[in-house]
Amino acid sequence: MTTPALPPELEHVATIVVDVAAPQEVGHTPGGRRRVIPITGGVVTGKLSGRILPGGADFQIIRSHTFTDIHARYVIETDQGETVYVENTGIRTGSAEDIAALAHGKPVDPARIYFRSYPRFETAAPRLDWLNTHLFLGTGARYPDRVELNFYLVR
Numbered sequence: 001m002t003t004p005a006l007p008p009e010l011e012h013v014a015t016i017v018v019d020v021a022a023p024q025e026v027g028h029t030p031g032g033r034r035r036v037i038p039i040t041g042g043v044v045t046g047k048l049s050g051r052i053l054p055g056g057a058d059f060q061i062i063r064s065h066t067f068t069d070i071h072a073r074y075v076i077e078t079d080q081g082e083t084v085y086v087e088n089t090g091i092r093t094g095s096a097e098d099i100a101a102l103a104h105g106k107p108v109d110p111a112r113i114y115f116r117s118y119p120r121f122e123t124a125a126p127r128l129d130w131l132n133t134h135l136f137l138g139t140g141a142r143y144p145d146r147v148e149l150n151f152y153l154v155r
Helices: 096-103 126-131
Strands: 010-020 024-029 032-046 050-052 057-062 067-078 083-093 114-123 136-143 146-154
Touching (some): 114 126
Antiparallel strands (some): 010 032, 050 067, 083 114, 136 146
């Protein structure tokens, strides 16, 4: 019998505050209620630091009154001028009342919402190649004008 491997450790890599504009409602599609939330900028602090470039978006499908699929795509420019493409896929769940409040731009205590993601990074910057070759997990909190994320390297 083999001994199971120890669970991986998590190392905090960055805190990201993403500035967002008002959602663009596509409507009820076969997959659910589709929304696109423009990303207008933001700040990245931590081992990875810089800013979020305007032009990205969060493509959401609200599958039910309590469950939302999230798929954001945007670019980080580091303090050294390197660029990093980010695809952050996840889920956000909570009570029907809390999810409705978020959808209408109202504040909800982040402790009442389960918001988890798995960001993937792509960069041509040699200094940041470790972003290309590792897995990451994220936690998030949605506010009326921004999303706050914490990304962790899975060791």
